[in-house]
Amino acid sequence: MRLPPRTPGAEGLRSQEVLLEEVTEIEGVEDKAGSDLEGGLLLLGEDAEVHPGEGVKLAELRGYRSRMLKVVQEGYEKEDEAIMDFFHGAMKHYFCSVKEPDSLSTPEMAELCKLYIQEEVDLIMVVGGDSAVKFAALLLQERAKPVLCISKDNESMLGSIQLSNWKCELPTVLTHIRDNRYYSERLMRLHVLSEVVVRRKTHFCIKAAVFINGEHFTDTVTDGIIVATPLGSTGYAMNCGGPIVNYRSTNIVLVAVNPLTLSFRPLVMSHDIEVEICISKDSRSEAEVHFDGKCHDRLRQGESIRIRQGHDFEMVRLGEDSRSQHKIKAIYSWNAGYAFT
Structure with a gap:
């Protein structure tokens, strides 16, 4: 970061x-x-x-x-x-x-x-x-x-x-x-274990540009942008419509929080990319950046943050564990309550 x-x-x-x-x-x-x-x-x-x-x-x-x-x-x-x-x-x-x-x-x-x-x-x-x-x-x-x-x-x-x-x-x-x-x-992990969240600091939406490996990818007006690891996919990203990714995999999940356009769908991308989020100079709101909800900082108009994979x-x-899917089902009650009629 x-x-x-x-x-x-x-x-x-x-x-x-x-x-x-x-x-x-x-x-x-x-x-x-x-x-x-x-x-x-x-x-x-x-x-x-x-x-x-x-x-x-x-x-x-x-x-x-x-x-x-x-x-x-x-x-x-x-x-x-x-x-x-x-x-x-x-x-x-x-x-x-x-x-x-x-x-x-x-x-x-x-x-x-x-x-x-x-x-x-x-x-x-x-x-x-x-x-x-x-x-x-x-x-x-x-x-x-x-x-x-x-x-x-x-x-x-x-x-x-x-x-x-x-x-x-x-x-x-x-x-x-x-x-x-x-x-x-x-x-x-992305220097954080779960997620980096860039979100609006006031009641106005933020206007931001997203870059992938240094190349412009998209612009958006939104309440926030989440960049999550597979482990973080079951947190804030999932609540915002993102996919559940097996926490043992190596992917980066990009999810927008209440974007202005409905076509901004969640993305699952390769682990070896670098995501840069830049707050536009004409954004009506500054942004806050939160690291796993434990640490925070401020992003003003014209400033950016780069996020990439860190050390494992x-x-x-206790031993070899192959029940990661069962943990997801048990903890998050995945598909619970469904029964054939």
Whole structure:
């Protein structure tokens, strides 16, 4: 993504201290100076106290030195606390935690990435649904790091472990990650995991030009334009009439939001193209650009944004999974209720 230069004003970047206070939480750390904190993330070292619980051999993880970041979605606090309690406090010293925040401006997101994501990060653990995974993807940016997601049953397309069975599966998966013999699934992303949305900022429609690989493709007057990955095809794009694309495929979906002309049909395009959306100088409204609903910025008349495929996103899996179509049917109730008469 290439955004136009922006000079933060009074509404711009908040101070680092305020940002940390509002959106982050570090567990098990009272004094950074006296802790084992290095570069913002904690080490799981040989001296960590391990208490086996309910027959799970947590002692196998002793000596596993790894840097992990845990992202917790709002509404999953009790589940996260239960996971920590299961390990009797030992896991609190394994993780640096960050709560999934509301939508941040582009400078604020960049500042958060500097605070929490470094090249030494080995794993991101997500306690929550797809929304928290998308936030983790924004934190990672172009870094290729595995992500492990613990989610409620049948509520996440990206869940690695279901909450109903995490006590048995989590220690096993962590052991496999330590031994570098875990299964993973690579998903396409456009620097974001799901979608980039350019939409009107006022009650007037935006007038925009769309370019494909640098060549003019079309002009439109619309409420917004969505550029989505296969995973994002089941979100905002689907609500605007876009197709459902298997999230394991590699395609780019282009969907207009309430276009002035009915002939602007959704398009499924090749993954290797670059889409550029330019707000026309005579557009009656400025535009806002949103990245997976977690980060936003401003597009004035005459400014543009370029969107292209980024590095693959790696999700940790328990094993080979060939039931992606069944997930779509179960989560989105696809063709539910139909019966022959």
